[in-house]
Amino acid sequence: MNAGGSYENTKAFLIDTTKCTGCRGCQVACKQWNQLEGEKTHFFSGEGYQNPPQMSEYTFTRVKFKDYKKNGQNEFAFYKEMCMHCNEPACASVCPVGALKKTAEGPVVYEADKCIGCRFCMMACPFGVPKYEWSKAFPLVRKCTGCYSRIKNGLHPACATACPTAITYGTRAEMIKEAENRIKNRPQRYYPKIYGQHEAGGTGVLYLTHQPLDELGFKPVTSRPLPSYTWQALRMVPGIFLTVGGSLSALSWFTHRKERIKREEEMLGKGRSPEAEAHEDREERP
Amino acid sequence: MTAAKIIINEIKGYHRFLQAMIVLVGLGVLASAVRFIFGLGATTHLNDTYPWGLWISFDVVTAVPLAAGAFTIGVVAHVFHIKKLEPLVRPAIITGFLGYSLVCIGLLLDLGQPQRGWHTLVYWNLHSPMFEVSMCVMAYTTVLTLEFLHPVCERFGWHVPLRLLRNLEVPFAVLAASISSLHQSSLGTFFLIAVDKLHNLWYNPLLPLLFILSAIFTGLSIIIFEATLVHRYLRQPDETELLQTLTKIIPWFLGLYLVVKLYALAYLSHGPRFDRPGLTALFLLEMVGGVVVPMVIFSLKRTRTDSSLQLRAATLVLAGLILNRFNVSMFGMIQKNQEIYFPSVIESLVTLGIIAAHILFFVLISKYFPVFEHHPETVDYAIPDRFHKIEGSEEGDKTVKA
Amino acid sequence: MTNHWIDLKNADAILAIGCNPAENHPISFKWIEEALDKGAKLIAVDPRFTRTASKADVYAQLRPGTDIAFLGGLINYALQKGMFHEEYVREYTNAAFIVNDSYDFQDGMFNSFDEKEKSYDPKSWGYALDASGNPRRDPSLKDPKCVFQLMKKHYSRYDVDKVCSITGTRKEDFLKVAEAYCATGRAGKAGTILYAMGITQSTHGSQNVRATALLQLLLGNIGIAGGGVNALRGESNVQGSTDYGLLFHLLPGYLKSPEFDNVDLKAYKEKWTPKTKDAKSANWWGNTPKYITSLLKGWYGDNATAENDFCYDYLPKRSGNYGYVKILEKMGKGGIEGLVCMGMNPAVGGPDSGKAREALGKLKWLVTADLWETETSIFWKRPGVDPKQIQTEVFMLPAASSVEKEGSISNSGRWTQWRYAAIKPIADSRSDLWILDQFHKRVKNLYATKGGVFPEPITRLAWNYGNGEEADVHLVAREINGYFTKDTTIKDKDKTLEFKKGDQVPMFKYLQDDGSTVSGCWIYCGSFTNEGNQMARRDQSDPTGLGMYPKWAWAWPVNRRIIYNRASVKPNGEPFDPTRKVIAWDPLEKKWKGDVPDGPWPPMTDAKEGKYPFIMVPEGHGRLYALDLKDGPFPEHYEPMESPALNNLSKVQNNPVVAVPKNVSSDTKKFPYVGTTYRVTEHWQAGAMTRSLPWLVELVPDMFVEISETLARHKGIVNGDTVTVTTERGSISAKALVTSRLKPFEVEGKHIEQVGMPWHFGYAGMATGDSGNVLTPSVGCANTGIPEFKAFLCNIEKGGKRA
Numbered sequence A: 001m002n003a004g005g006s007y008e009n010t011k012a013f014l015i016d017t018t019k020c021t022g023c024r025g026c027q028v029a030c031k032q033w034n035q036l037e038g039e040k041t042h043f044f045s046g047e048g049y050q051n052p053p054q055m056s057e058y059t060f061t062r063v064k065f066k067d068y069k070k071n072g073q074n075e076f077a078f079y080k081e082m083c084m085h086c087n088e089p090a091c092a093s094v095c096p097v098g099a100l101k102k103t104a105e106g107p108v109v110y111e112a113d114k115c116i117g118c119r120f121c122m123m124a125c126p127f128g129v130p131k132y133e134w135s136k137a138f139p140l141v142r143k144c145t146g147c148y149s150r151i152k153n154g155l156h157p158a159c160a161t162a163c164p165t166a167i168t169y170g171t172r173a174e175m176i177k178e179a180e181n182r183i184k185n186r187p188q189r190y191y192p193k194i195y196g197q198h199e200a201g202g203t204g205v206l207y208l209t210h211q212p213l214d215e216l217g218f219k220p221v222t223s224r225p226l227p228s229y230t231w232q233a234l235r236m237v238p239g240i241f242l243t244v245g246g247s248l249s250a251l252s253w254f255t256h257r258k259e260r261i262k263r264e265e266e267m268l269g270k271g272r273s274p275e276a277e278a279h280e281d282r283e284e285r286p
Numbered sequence B: 001m002t003a004a005k006i007i008i009n010e011i012k013g014y015h016r017f018l019q020a021m022i023v024l025v026g027l028g029v030l031a032s033a034v035r036f037i038f039g040l041g042a043t044t045h046l047n048d049t050y051p052w053g054l055w056i057s058f059d060v061v062t063a064v065p066l067a068a069g070a071f072t073i074g075v076v077a078h079v080f081h082i083k084k085l086e087p088l089v090r091p092a093i094i095t096g097f098l099g100y101s102l103v104c105i106g107l108l109l110d111l112g113q114p115q116r117g118w119h120t121l122v123y124w125n126l127h128s129p130m131f132e133v134s135m136c137v138m139a140y141t142t143v144l145t146l147e148f149l150h151p152v153c154e155r156f157g158w159h160v161p162l163r164l165l166r167n168l169e170v171p172f173a174v175l176a177a178s179i180s181s182l183h184q185s186s187l188g189t190f191f192l193i194a195v196d197k198l199h200n201l202w203y204n205p206l207l208p209l210l211f212i213l214s215a216i217f218t219g220l221s222i223i224i225f226e227a228t229l230v231h232r233y234l235r236q237p238d239e240t241e242l243l244q245t246l247t248k249i250i251p252w253f254l255g256l257y258l259v260v261k262l263y264a265l266a267y268l269s270h271g272p273r274f275d276r277p278g279l280t281a282l283f284l285l286e287m288v289g290g291v292v293v294p295m296v297i298f299s300l301k302r303t304r305t306d307s308s309l310q311l312r313a314a315t316l317v318l319a320g321l322i323l324n325r326f327n328v329s330m331f332g333m334i335q336k337n338q339e340i341y342f343p344s345v346i347e348s349l350v351t352l353g354i355i356a357a358h359i360l361f362f363v364l365i366s367k368y369f370p371v372f373e374h375h376p377e378t379v380d381y382a383i384p385d386r387f388h389k390i391e392g393s394e395e396g397d398k399t400v401k402a
Numbered sequence C: 001m002t003n004h005w006i007d008l009k010n011a012d013a014i015l016a017i018g019c020n021p022a023e024n025h026p027i028s029f030k031w032i033e034e035a036l037d038k039g040a041k042l043i044a045v046d047p048r049f050t051r052t053a054s055k056a057d058v059y060a061q062l063r064p065g066t067d068i069a070f071l072g073g074l075i076n077y078a079l080q081k082g083m084f085h086e087e088y089v090r091e092y093t094n095a096a097f098i099v100n101d102s103y104d105f106q107d108g109m110f111n112s113f114d115e116k117e118k119s120y121d122p123k124s125w126g127y128a129l130d131a132s133g134n135p136r137r138d139p140s141l142k143d144p145k146c147v148f149q150l151m152k153k154h155y156s157r158y159d160v161d162k163v164c165s166i167t168g169t170r171k172e173d174f175l176k177v178a179e180a181y182c183a184t185g186r187a188g189k190a191g192t193i194l195y196a197m198g199i200t201q202s203t204h205g206s207q208n209v210r211a212t213a214l215l216q217l218l219l220g221n222i223g224i225a226g227g228g229v230n231a232l233r234g235e236s237n238v239q240g241s242t243d244y245g246l247l248f249h250l251l252p253g254y255l256k257s258p259e260f261d262n263v264d265l266k267a268y269k270e271k272w273t274p275k276t277k278d279a280k281s282a283n284w285w286g287n288t289p290k291y292i293t294s295l296l297k298g299w300y301g302d303n304a305t306a307e308n309d310f311c312y313d314y315l316p317k318r319s320g321n322y323g324y325v326k327i328l329e330k331m332g333k334g335g336i337e338g339l340v341c342m343g344m345n346p347a348v349g350g351p352d353s354g355k356a357r358e359a360l361g362k363l364k365w366l367v368t369a370d371l372w373e374t375e376t377s378i379f380w381k382r383p384g385v386d387p388k389q390i391q392t393e394v395f396m397l398p399a400a401s402s403v404e405k406e407g408s409i410s411n412s413g414r415w416t417q418w419r420y421a422a423i424k425p426i427a428d429s430r431s432d433l434w435i436l437d438q439f440h441k442r443v444k445n446l447y448a449t450k451g452g453v454f455p456e457p458i459t460r461l462a463w464n465y466g467n468g469e470e471a472d473v474h475l476v477a478r479e480i481n482g483y484f485t486k487d488t489t490i491k492d493k494d495k496t497l498e499f500k501k502g503d504q505v506p507m508f509k510y511l512q513d514d515g516s517t518v519s520g521c522w523i524y525c526g527s528f529t530n531e532g533n534q535m536a537r538r539d540q541s542d543p544t545g546l547g548m549y550p551k552w553a554w555a556w557p558v559n560r561r562i563i564y565n566r567a568s569v570k571p572n573g574e575p576f577d578p579t580r581k582v583i584a585w586d587p588l589e590k591k592w593k594g595d596v597p598d599g600p601w602p603p604m605t606d607a608k609e610g611k612y613p614f615i616m617v618p619e620g621h622g623r624l625y626a627l628d629l630k631d632g633p634f635p636e637h638y639e640p641m642e643s644p645a646l647n648n649l650s651k652v653q654n655n656p657v658v659a660v661p662k663n664v665s666s667d668t669k670k671f672p673y674v675g676t677t678y679r680v681t682e683h684w685q686a687g688a689m690t691r692s693l694p695w696l697v698e699l700v701p702d703m704f705v706e707i708s709e710t711l712a713r714h715k716g717i718v719n720g721d722t723v724t725v726t727t728e729r730g731s732i733s734a735k736a737l738v739t740s741r742l743k744p745f746e747v748e749g750k751h752i753e754q755v756g757m758p759w760h761f762g763y764a765g766m767a768t769g770d771s772g773n774v775l776t777p778s779v780g781c782a783n784t785g786i787p788e789f790k791a792f793l794c795n796i797e798k799g800g801k802r803a
Ligand SMILES: Nc1nc2c(c(=O)[nH]1)N[C@H]1C(S)=C(S)[C@@H](COP(=O)(O)OP(=O)(O)OC[C@H]3O[C@@H](n4cnc5c(=O)[nH]c(N)nc54)[C@H](O)[C@@H]3O)O[C@H]1N2
Pocket: C017, C018, C019, C020, C021, C023, C024, C025, C045, C046, C047, C048, C050, C062, C063, C064, C065, C066, C067, C195, C196, C197, C198, C199, C232, C233, C234, C235, C676, C677, C678, C679, C680, C681, C682, C683, C684, C685, C686, C790, C791
């Protein structure tokens, strides 16, 4: 983990939903690059032509459709959901075996060989991203890889490459600047907030929208990095261990003192059987 | 007669209740096999919305505090050196040992890659509460196993280890308590990551403290629960008198818990608390039924001598704790408009099997090993003259029966 | 496209009418978005609130089939409000031209209609000529018989209220469109019109397109950057296929195919070479003789000589219509023995597909060359038929896909880009070139060994594409460009050029009509020169900054990126818009700078050599008034063949030159709703390409129809219900998608509901479903025959199809 470091130069996605046409090229490109199975769907699973119903072990990214009205006029909005590649990922922080980790380049990647399949990452992710291979007897976790293998080789992620309009890819600092510029240049087009700039302590996916975020289905998420919430407790572990262990030891040393002294005396003196000792104790009962 | 026949005959002689437990355990084993053949998705109602279900909520998150009797009584009896309570220790250790072993089994079923369980030992992530819990659970299960060797050694009259174990009793108690305070609280830390998921009625930074506090009073309560039932149904000695001490301790912890909880709710939670009537009801049920009422009962003078009142109060505490752990790990996590999770038959069978196994093994162990008979004063920890068994186990038994 | 995809970024206003680029041309949005970022306005005019509409600044709903009313309304608005580009209209269009006295328009009909033949005589609409034989003109545009005045009069009937009562558009929306778009009617402003199937798939489709052209001419939007009339073409290489003449009435390079009375080459040239007496008119089609001769030389090589008319006799001569609808009609009657379907799936793609499927059963043999098993190739075992009853012998040839072969692809912007094979064809599949090559060789061999009635057109073909296992695609490309058949000297102004036999012809102005040059498609002359394959160029320089990338690939004609670009400058050669200079005359260097100009001549004001900008018509002026369409010189609104409304503009209900076919019904009692078909991003056409791909099937798994919330309530249908849609042709089952994106129209006080649906489904492939085309009528555009897929009448009921 790039603990406490700056994420300015990690790679980030700027997804401008005002420019997204809902073409779902990204969704298909992702499946192609990652060779994910097509899901069996029926009709449409949500508003508009939305499908499949959720991100899943087979679907790392999905375009959500939102059919609604504003001032009596139709609106049709689209937004691509995917792993947010958090600066300080909750998923990675809770993984007992460190199978998930934030790379220096930006993507939060997953080492399948380490994973024990406990699904804590799924519980922890504030965006509901990691998915599980429910169909398998020995399942693993699956999620967007940020196309780490591509960016390691100088390419952009498959989805960003396929997208005709909405996705820009670059360093996080550049993307934030670009987003700020867009908001400044066309204030009537944009809702003045960059989702992901502060959410969960900042993420590697940044969104611009036309409408207030909650209307589009963005979850409000705390701006404090999630790992810090558990760390504030976990960091006390050694302290607690030593305190509890130490004080109980001290206490027992103290409580056993009388007995010990007695035994020492006995060793020196008459040598009574332990049974007798115990009986004595029993007799002391009030 | 073959060994199998002997076993079958033995089982035929068991009480119907025990036979029923055996059937349940058998079903649980079958259900577990089904899980491994057909996969988690097909056999459970777990899904991406509910990655954790009954198995985690009950078999792990709830079972661990329910098995807290061992370390709490260990501290009380050994560390505080209230020797008269020692007879309560061994059954508690058996319960703990069984509890933790079954937690491990439950976890293995729930893990996607159980064969990689050992990875936690190798790939460390100090930031993960689960890493911490698994380390602790493994360590603690080892301690419990060692402690469990006590009656085993006694049963077979292995004197050398017996003596060793006897000497380790106090260090083990200290170790058990330190480890337990870590992982019992860390189970609470699990849910600290669920910042925007867990409802404010339960989410607060003191969750770990609340978890360890509740584990303590639960541990003590389960001893009362267990001893009372064992007395009633297994015709073992009535320990009401010993339990009296516990009834004096428990309300203090319940009270402390209540104060911390209310403080956290009032000052450390953020956002709306009573916005969802269903959750509010669960919360009140948990707090009133599981904390306030038992606290009052335990504080009554009458309770000290009234074993059924003790049992009732303890039962309330246990029910309250179970509800609390479900509230935190499941109900409180359900977002508005989210479909409701209900465990599948297989999941339920596995959990039932685990509970049945606990009861079954407990009874069997107490049947075949010196558990309740054990009053420490009756055992000779001295190393015998010859380096082999001089007193047959029968003799040991005799000693006790005498 | 007069312009090209990237040029969309230069527009100030983008009118997308009858097309849905966000869904069907997603990449176009890259450039549309760029324009929007610079403050352009996007206007979407569509019966449905589409994904394009969701990105638009202005959305106007219109009833299917009423685009002429809508566009006529815009024309009228521009004329009434004076929001047109006056200098442009006067100088560059035929507005000032005076029409002869016989022209007349009365109550929906132009003059010279022949009731029996159901046709006009377009000659009766000619210009009035002066003594020298040139059209008379009135630059003041005041003459009541000049095109401008006639047009003004014609469209004065299209006032806002009238228009909206026909189209069902909300008046305020129409006015928003009018204001936003007509604002581009002046120098320095650019507006582009994007259109596709919502405009063309109509019994008056060509007139719909004409209406867009009229509007653009009025607003001075043709020839400029960010302007143009831009057809968003369909199939990835459909531009190439039309360029190469894959239509019954055309030869490669838009040369006309010979008609029955073009008995010899001379007669052909006579008929198809337009003439002008105006020295300022370039009249480029005057070069027809050079192009047809070079084409024949390409086809028949050394066998083609001046003496034998360059084998002109071998070309088939047409009499009448051989369009899709007609072929299917004939096939249905058992009049056709065999059919080769190469990359086409008529069992799903054509109108009235129930009939088409039956017609296939009348064939003796059917060949399909496709990537997939399509509905057409398994028509004999489609649901509900007994294969034993069908005698057609079917051959399936596995074709290689576009990524498995090398060659060129021409996009809508006329850019032809060379592509390489990414992988080898899988299994036994072969490129279409291989298949055609084998067809040729084997048929030729059959003729040679078994003889035939008229074998020469095949046996004497020149086929010089190497001796490889597959014809050499580079040799094909070289021949398409053209080369010299002997050493040739050409005088070009002050230069003398020497060419050797076998040299590639550098550009089409050097093609000859004496057999000394070959060119397989004259407009592609320049694509493969002695310097190499120009289509394979990948230079990313953009000297004008307008996104023309002159060294990226190659665009026909002569690498011109914006055609009619001489209309982007004032008559003296100065750009109308100095910020977006497509071309500009440099008076010092005496040459054009920027894009390749439409002809090398100096600006129009140059008395000696200046030329008019619209070089492809003999009068050199953009035609506000057309002389060669079958259904009139001005677009006039008629209702679609099946319509829920009476024509509110005249008593002529339908396009008078289109015969009413048998399979239509305007009984609104039986079929009260307007049906329309369209595409979704997720599927491709007849569906073979996408319904066999799990990733796309997942996105849109079922055939569905979209209906409004009001219609759903009325019929008790909820989202996801199975419904049955019925027309005079047949009925289909589908899932209902209830959405506020589809709304009913208020037409003349009547509430008219619409039922929209994709046409991508069929019974082959992975995801199957009923075909929308079971419902559509087999009736086409008066001029092109494109079927009226976009407006018909239907009924919808809850529940599955009755057995
Ligand atoms: N994803 C995808 N892309 C494609 C294709 C595909 O199948 N799938 N096909 C390709 C091909 S071959 C072609 S030709 C193009 C076609 O591209 P488009 O013409 O954009 O395709 P359509 O969806 O058929 O029709 C466009 C719009 O016309 C509207 N419309 C219907 N009737 C009318 C009308 O009377 N007037 C007006 N103004 N609009 C009307 C429809 O609601 C629809 O939104 O797309 C090409 N691109």
